[in-house]
Amino acid sequence: MTVAYRIGKSLYLNITNKCPCACTFCLRSNGPGIGGSGSLWLEREPTADEIRESIRSHFSSDLREMVFCGYGEPTERLDTLLETADWIKRTWPGMPVRVNTNGLSDLIAGRPTAELFKGKVDTLSISVNTDDPAEYLAICRPKFGEKAYPALLAFAESAAKCVPAVVMTVVGEPVTPKDKQERISKICARIGARLRVRPFEPPTRKRDSAFAVAPYATWMAMMFLLPHTALSYAVRSAAAGAVLCACLFALFKSGGTKPRVPRAGAWALGIVCGLAVAAMWILPEYSAFYRRFMIIGDPSAAGPSPYDPAVCGWGLFAARLLGSGIVIAAAEELFFRHFLYRRLQRTDWRSGAAMRFDLQAFLWSVGLFALEHDRIAAAAAAGAAYTLVYIRRGFFAAFLAHAVTNLVLGAYVVATGMWRFW
Numbered sequence: 508m509t510v511a512y513r514i515g516k517s518l519y520l521n522i523t524n525k526c527p528c529a530c531t532f533c534l535r536s537n538g539p540g541i542g543g544s545g546s547l548w549l550e551r552e553p554t555a556d557e558i559r560e561s562i563r564s565h566f567s568s569d570l571r572e573m574v575f576c577g578y579g580e581p582t583e584r585l586d587t588l589l590e591t592a593d594w595i596k597r598t599w600p601g602m603p604v605r606v607n608t609n610g611l612s613d614l615i616a617g618r619p620t621a622e623l624f625k626g627k628v629d630t631l632s633i634s635v636n637t638d639d640p641a642e643y644l645a646i647c648r649p650k651f652g653e654k655a656y657p658a659l660l661a662f663a664e665s666a667a668k669c670v671p672a673v674v675m676t677v678v679g680e681p682v683t684p685k686d687k688q689e690r691i692s693k694i695c696a697r698i699g700a701r702l703r704v705r706p707f708e709p710p711t712r713k714r715d716s717a718f719a720v721a722p723y724a725t726w727m728a729m730m731f732l733l734p735h736t737a738l739s740y741a742v743r744s745a746a747a748g749a750v751l752c753a754c755l756f757a758l759f760k761s762g763g764t765k766p767r768v769p770r771a772g773a774w775a776l777g778i779v780c781g782l783a784v785a786a787m788w789i790l791p792e793y794s795a796f797y798r799r800f801m802i803i804g805d806p807s808a809a810g811p812s813p814y815d816p817a818v819c820g821w822g823l824f825a826a827r828l829l830g831s832g833i834v835i836a837a838a839e840e841l842f843f844r845h846f847l848y849r850r851l852q853r854t855d856w857r858s859g860a861a862m863r864f865d866l867q868a869f870l871w872s873v874g875l876f877a878l879e880h881d882r883i884a885a886a887a888a889a890g891a892a893y894t895l896v897y898i899r900r901g902f903f904a905a906f907l908a909h910a911v912t913n914l915v916l917g918a919y920v921v922a923t924g925m926w927r928f929w
């Protein structure tokens with residue numbers, strides 16, 4: 508049974524599965540755990556001794572914080588929570604302690620409780636979600652009914668006088684629009700709390716993995732099944748392009764988000780990275796060392812290209828250019844960066860936590876991407892660059908970088924007749 512589990516440099520403590528709410532967005536309905544936590548459903552509530560033992564066995568000197576947060580409301584076990592927090596403070600003086608709570612501690616205990624956290628807890632993170640009591644009832648569905656929202660605010664106001672930091676949290680757009688965030692921010696200012704807007708994280712459903720893999724799988728299957736002609740390439744591009752559009756639409760729909768115009772920084776980074784990778788891809792061809800060691804086979808011995816407009820016509824050449832510049836660039840970014848890089852880190856790969864840099868996932872995803880190409884070294888450098896762009900600016904920027912590289916490469920091929928790049 509998982510009592511303590513680590514995420515980054517924080518140790519999370521899962522001390523109960525009880526909760527007086529049934530929030531519509533509760534992570535507990537998505538699966539048995541969070542990331543690599545293991546199942547957070549408890550066989551029974553751990554004793555204070557068992558909690559201490561679990562903390563000791565997970566402790567390491569690089570921990571920066573301990574957080575009471577699991578598959579339940581920690582203040583349901585207020586006495587055990589306070590006893591454990593006190594023990595943490597005595598055992599590791601200076602270790603910050605945070606409690607993630609729904610703020611209904613007073614109603615759960617049937618008495619005022621804020622004062623009890625004094626000296627034991629550094630931060631109370633309270634999930635407030637809205638400024639509207641009726642909406643709170645609808646989305647958090649507390650068993651206490653209409654008493655819940657006023658009690659939450661009263662607890663937060665009292666707590667702000669007893670603990671160093673009270674943070675009220677809401678989920679960002681599209682769940683909480685900007686005007687509502689501003690109204691909640693005013694409530695926070697009035698009661699002495701700070702507002703934290705948590706990024707919206709679309710839930711990861713099993714079918715999302717299929718949507719992320721299907722365009723690339725379609726492309727690869729058709730590559731093996733169809734002959735290598737310009738017409739086949741056009742058919743492959745059209746089929747994989749149709750699957751790609753359907754899957755991107757399904758992913759947006761499943762995440763509850765709408766496509767938005769990318770920011771200027773994403774455009775700039777994507778274009779600069781794409782041009783740099785194109786230059787890196789082409790220039791080493793002039794090096795004998797590169798030709799000798801970095802290219803598997805001998806692409807220059809391939810003979811006349813079926814994609815030369817003089818052979819296939821400009822229409823099929825344009826289909827070839829769009830297929831490599833748009834369709835496969837998007838399908839590969841969707842598979843290698845958006846899915847594989849994140850899935851190697853977490854089962855719930857759509858979580859924002861999988862956007863951070865992870866060396867193991869980076870090396871695996873870049874390595875597999877490189878093995879798909881004949882110019883392995885150049886492809887590894889390209890994959891590394893696209894992954895870093897993805898981590899920094901997201902899917903659109905990585906796709907743009909890849910598309911720019913492939914389109915520049917296509918223009919270079921037709922301008923110079925170096926068909927071995929295709």
Ligand code: SF4
Pocket residue numbers: 526527528529530532533534535578579580609647
């Ligand atoms: S308060 Fe937390 S644990 Fe309880 S139902 Fe809501 S999200 Fe889930």
